[in-house]
Amino acid sequence: MFKLDRKLIISTSVAAIALLGVGCVGGESAPTFSDGVNGNISIDGGVSYPTINGKSGNYFVNESHIGRAINNGRVPTDAEEAKWNTDVMAGYVYNEDPKALGLPEGEGSVEEGEALYEAQCVMCHGDFGSGGGGYPALSKGNAEDLQKTLTNNRYQDPQADGPTRVFGSYWPQASTMFWYIRDGMPHPKSDTLSVNQTYALTAYMLNINEMSIDGQEVDDEYVLDRAKFLKIKMPNQDGFEPNVRGSDSLPGVRAYYANPANFGAHKVKPAERCMTNCQETNATVVRIAGEGISQFIPPMSIVRDLPEKKAETINVKEVYSNACAMCHDSFLSPGSAEWAGYTAKGIDKVYANGINGTETGMPAKGGANLSDANFKLMVDYLISGK
Amino acid sequence: MNNKKSQEETTIDRRDFFKKAAAFSATALAGTSLLANEVTGEGDPAIMHHTKWGQVWGDPITTNLYGVPSPYEHNVTRRSTSLLSSGNFRASIAVTPIHESQGIITPNGLFFSRSHGGTAHVDPNEFRLMIHGLVDKPIVLTLEQLKRYPSVTRTHFIECPANGGQEWRGPQFNSVQFAKGFMASAEWTGVYIKTILEDLGLKPEAQWMLAEGSDNSKMGRTIPVDKVLDDAMIVWGQNGEALRPEQGYPARLLVPGWEGNLCVKWLRRLEFAVEPWYCKEETSKYTDLKPTGKAIQHFYANEVNSTVTSPSPEIDWSHLEDGATVEIEGLAWSGMGTITGVDISFDGGKNYVEAKLKGLVLQKSWTRWSIIHTYKKGETLLLTSRAMDDAGYIQPTIDEETKIMGVEAVYHRNAVETWEVTETGKVNHVQIRS
Numbered sequence: 107m108f109k110l111d112r113k114l115i116i117s118t119s120v121a122a123i124a125l126l127g128v129g130c131v132g133g134e135s136a137p138t139f140s141d142g143v144n145g146n147i148s149i150d151g152g153v154s155y156p157t158i159n160g161k162s163g164n165y166f167v168n169e170s171h172i173g174r175a176i177n178n179g180r181v182p183t184d185a186e187e188a189k190w191n192t193d194v195m196a197g198y199v200y201n202e203d204p205k206a207l208g209l210p211e212g213e214g215s216v217e218e219g220e221a222l223y224e225a226q227c228v229m230c231h232g233d234f235g236s237g238g239g240g241y242p243a244l245s246k247g248n249a250e251d252l253q254k255t256l257t258n259n260r261y262q263d264p265q266a267d268g269p270t271r272v273f274g275s276y277w278p279q280a281s282t283m284f285w286y287i288r289d290g291m292p293h294p295k296s297d298t299l300s301v302n303q304t305y306a307l308t309a310y311m312l313n314i315n316e317m318s319i320d321g322q323e324v325d326d327e328y329v330l331d332r333a334k335f336l337k338i339k340m341p342n343q344d345g346f347e348p349n350v351r352g353s354d355s356l357p358g359v360r361a362y363y364a365n366p367a368n369f370g371a372h373k374v375k376p377a378e379r380c381m382t383n384c385q386e387t388n389a390t391v392v393r394i395a396g397e398g399i400s401q402f403i404p405p406m407s408i409v410r411d412l413p414e415k416k417a418e419t420i421n422v423k424e425v426y427s428n429a430c431a432m433c434h435d436s437f438l439s440p441g442s443a444e445w446a447g448y449t450a451k452g453i454d455k456v457y458a459n460g461i462n463g464t465e466t467g468m469p470a471k472g473g474a475n476l477s478d479a480n481f482k483l484m485v486d487y488l489i490s491g492k
Numbered sequence: 493m494n495n496k497k498s499q500e501e502t503t504i505d506r507r508d509f510f511k512k513a514a515a516f517s518a519t520a521l522a523g524t525s526l527l528a529n530e531v532t533g534e535g536d537p538a539i540m541h542h543t544k545w546g547q548v549w550g551d552p553i554t555t556n557l558y559g560v561p562s563p564y565e566h567n568v569t570r571r572s573t574s575l576l577s578s579g580n581f582r583a584s585i586a587v588t589p590i591h592e593s594q595g596i597i598t599p600n601g602l603f604f605s606r607s608h609g610g611t612a613h614v615d616p617n618e619f620r621l622m623i624h625g626l627v628d629k630p631i632v633l634t635l636e637q638l639k640r641y642p643s644v645t646r647t648h649f650i651e652c653p654a655n656g657g658q659e660w661r662g663p664q665f666n667s668v669q670f671a672k673g674f675m676a677s678a679e680w681t682g683v684y685i686k687t688i689l690e691d692l693g694l695k696p697e698a699q700w701m702l703a704e705g706s707d708n709s710k711m712g713r714t715i716p717v718d719k720v721l722d723d724a725m726i727v728w729g730q731n732g733e734a735l736r737p738e739q740g741y742p743a744r745l746l747v748p749g750w751e752g753n754l755c756v757k758w759l760r761r762l763e764f765a766v767e768p769w770y771c772k773e774e775t776s777k778y779t780d781l782k783p784t785g786k787a788i789q790h791f792y793a794n795e796v797n798s799t800v801t802s803p804s805p806e807i808d809w810s811h812l813e814d815g816a817t818v819e820i821e822g823l824a825w826s827g828m829g830t831i832t833g834v835d836i837s838f839d840g841g842k843n844y845v846e847a848k849l850k851g852l853v854l855q856k857s858w859t860r861w862s863i864i865h866t867y868k869k870g871e872t873l874l875l876t877s878r879a880m881d882d883a884g885y886i887q888p889t890i891d892e893e894t895k896i897m898g899v900e901a902v903y904h905r906n907a908v909e910t911w912e913v914t915e916t917g918k919v920n921h922v923q924i925r926s
Contacts, residue, residue: 152828257785
């Protein structure tokens with residue numbers, strides 16, 4: 107049965123139930139204004155709608171299952187839990203219990219990480235994590251220096267430098283990087299890297315962001331392991347509000363969102379809202395610069411006509427631009443001389459690798475939805491460049 | 493009218509039509525829609541001639557046993573843009589044509605779609621949901637077992653917190669589909685997580701829940717137990733049928749009113765713990781950088797918001813005649829409560845009058861509003877809508893919001909939107925700011 111000894115939650119929500127019961131529940135009348143005082147707000151600063159007498163607002167609710175055991179499903183085996191429970195926590199509390207933290211034992215060097223990066227990541231994330239391939243940049247230079255750009259705000263001056271938000275300068279925890287590399291990368295074939303490879307790639311991320319661990323620079327010779335990883339302090343770890351660290355952070359989160367000034371929100375009693383002369387006197391009409399963003403897929407149209415019959419043949423340049431360019435512009439580009447090293451093994455081998463995908467990063471058919479025949483046309487185009 | 497006479501008339505009409513066909517087809521080819529309702533010769537060809545569907549068999553009833561829209565509606569579709577995409581449109585968004593939306597329900601095929609590793613196609617036979625961590629009894633459920641729990645059905649919008657987030661520093665999209673269409677609304681069916689927890693028992697020290705997807709990005713987010721024990725749901729039904737793959741088939745999280753990103757799709761795991769997880773999408777992204785250099789994390793609710801949806805840059809007033817009575821219509825919504833009212837300004841937010849709410853007004857739901865207007869040919873308007881909710885919030889002006897949030901926050905922009913009606917009836921997206 108549900109434990110009702112959850113004092114933290116209950117103390118707030120019971121008060122909310124009592125107060126909201128007066129104003130917001132009971133029939134089809136229009137919702138009424140509540141000023142969000144006396145605790146009748148939920149953690150997000152909004153209101154919650156408890157069920158009272160079988161109704162929540164306009165909704166009828168059948169609650170007669172409460173108190174009856176449902177006994178659904180089964181208990182997972184230890185092996186099943188271990189297989190899926192691969193998250194890595196930041197561990198302000200869990201440091202005391204290394205198993206709960208989820209960070210496995212292992213090690214990897216910057217050197218190994220760089221080799222892996224060059225083989226499996228660079229085609230999307232760019233040289234040294236510079237981005238530019240349509241995927242996020244992973245580094246823009248020294249993490250400590252770039253963390254200081256976070257106060258940059260292009261509020262008045264559009265030409266000013268904005269803030270730089272990359273792993274080293276912005277992310278509060280390194281655990282996020284380790285976890286995401288292992289479970290979510292590389293994008294077209296995730297969950298294929300070993301623990302040691304993940305340490306190596308994480309080490310390389312720290313290296314290109316020019317970071318240090320425990321006073322020691324993560325240089326080209328650095329070998330990262332679990333003990334060292336736990337000592338990483340991200341430059342921007344204190345850059346976030348409200349605080350969510352520790353075993354009792356929720357009261358602070360609730361308090362944060364109880365104050366609209368913290369998050370740019372405005373409260374007003376309906377009768378007191380501005381109806382005349384509301385706009386700032388120096389406000390002007392700002393229009394879209396140039397065409398704005400208007401390259402829509404498909405192009406905007408409200409015409410009611412019959413769709414054009416789709417062409418039977420593919421436009422290789424268009425398919426390339428939509429499905430291949432992101433990676434192939436920088437690696438084995440159309441007509442590149444690099445292709446010679448691949449075609450030497452025979453065109454059938456190139457076709458097969460493309461259709462089935464490869465260990466070194468080529469997703470099957472590049473992830474494009476093409477027949478084998480049309481895919482071969484794409485391969486021909488990439489090799490010849492025409 | 494007797495049958496014989498009717499047939500004769502039909503025959504004459506048909507001859508007459510074919511004689512005129514050449515003239516009509518010239519107009520049709522020029523792209524003038526028959527919707528134009530104009531008289532040519534004796535009358536509107538849409539009335540005077542026989543339609544091609546009016547005298548022949550239609551499709552047998554066995555055609556399209558799962559129905560699809562009329563092919564003429566093919567332009568009513570989600571749209572994307574490479575500027576909002578990375579990874580060959582695998583980490584990308586396709587937005588809802590709210591300029592064509594009716595009421596407060598979005599058809600499943602038009603529901604906005606966002607993924608972080610592409611749309612996963614889950615075999616429902618291999619769907620498993622694991623609920624573990626700080627619960628007395630961890631469990632694994634099949635889809636059939638999940639759907640056996642007592643269910644609830646609720647209408648809620650889901651909104652990407654970056655809806656409008658490209659326009660902190662100025663307007664960018666001359667389109668309501670792109671300016672405000674990072675959202676959609678549906679009637680969802682599923683189970684409250686608190687109903688499942690009644691069975692499993694939540695340990696008192698549990699404060700946070702991780703929700704994790706089974707897609708290749710293993711999209712995860714952390715949610716405080718307050719919301720888990722309030723109205724967070726696991727849903728499998730969307731507008732009376734199974735979720736679409738783009739919406740997380742066969743089951744996703746629904747966190748009413750909160751960031752769409754929290755409504756984890758292709759769900760496979762819920763874990764409870766003392767501390768939050770610092771997932772990629774709650775640290776590197778989905779955090780609001782303020783001018784102080786601090787960023788808001790765990791910024792949950794989509795705040796009170798609204799927009800005019802008609803007229804729009806897409807469907808403007810350039811065809812309206814002087815003196816036409818026209819309905820200015822829009823949507824209002826709040827993830828923090830229920831819409832209590834919407835004001836409309838014709839001068840860009842200097843002066844407001846109250847608009848009327850329309851239809852059902854539900855908790856954390858899209859709400860329709862409108863005002864009837866007499867159009868004067870040549871008039872110029874700045875249409876600004878401003879919504880309020882029962883939590884007491886009202887939409888700020890752009891200046892009021894940016895004063896606190898700056899212009900680098902990306903997410904949770906809910907300042908009032910303005911749509912300019914020009915002398916010719918064209919509509920432009922503009923901003924009023926100092």
